[in-house]
Amino acid sequence: MTIAVIQFGGSNCDRDSVRALESLGFEAELVWHEDGLPGSVEGIMLPGGFSYGDYLRAGAMAARSPIMQEVKDAADEGTPVLGVCNGAQIGCESSLTPGVFTTNESARFQCEHVHLRVENADTPWTNHYEEGDVVELPIAHGEGRYEITDERLEELEANDRILFRYCDPDGAVTPEANPNGSKHAVAGVTGAGDHVAVMMPHPERASLADLGRTDGQGVLEGFAE
């Protein structure tokens, strides 16, 4: 079981992701985007960072690099794909997942811990939690505000495609607990299938017990499904 963690120019959570995945018993390897996907890959992670300097829009350039067609083909065949932070922006820019992550309502880069309510515990990425559980994960982004048309968002909600919403420590979804102005406080969504997901908060930064909380482990365990 090898998980490819794809490095673009400007990725910076790539090695953290490998370390977090390995700590959970996965084999993970860094894959430079120009090298293409190795044949034996059984999972794909798009890590955080600032690929291509966030030029044009965060994730726009990486989403159109040739390896993303391979990622889409693998996703179509059922390979699990997880995009985190810049990886989430890349996932949306490449249409692996719906919507877009754009400039925070504050117009500032925000680096803080947030609480998330598990909205759908019936996906590989969330079935280690119960629906309604509150997890604490870090965010670090300037463009994390989820934006999508009202109609499309209703459709996603009706089809249980929201993974997490920003909430307060008690699980209440309030404007104050929404760090970036995301529409309906959405922090993560699934793609056409549950095996493809993106989220702005960083599960890999909350996975090693030596560094504190391990709330993010359950998300990464999704690769085992």
Next chain:
Amino acid sequence: MTVYTATVTVRLKRGVLDPEAETTQHSLERLGFELEDLRSADQFELDIDAASADEAADRAAEMAERLLANPTIHDYDVEVDQAE
């Protein structure tokens, strides 16, 4: 063939929040200017060698569709002039 300059303007759709524009507006107001609203847009100038202005416009529009704009949040328009 003639070289045309296609100007692609990419704007946020009406109703999509633009925090940078809001911040810019507040700064102008702090400087004492009065204004009702401020909208920002990105503009790209593309020099394109094409058989006609229409062809240049079509190619610029395809570039906007594929990369320069994100249809989830953006509208765009294309204007073409003969390059100087």
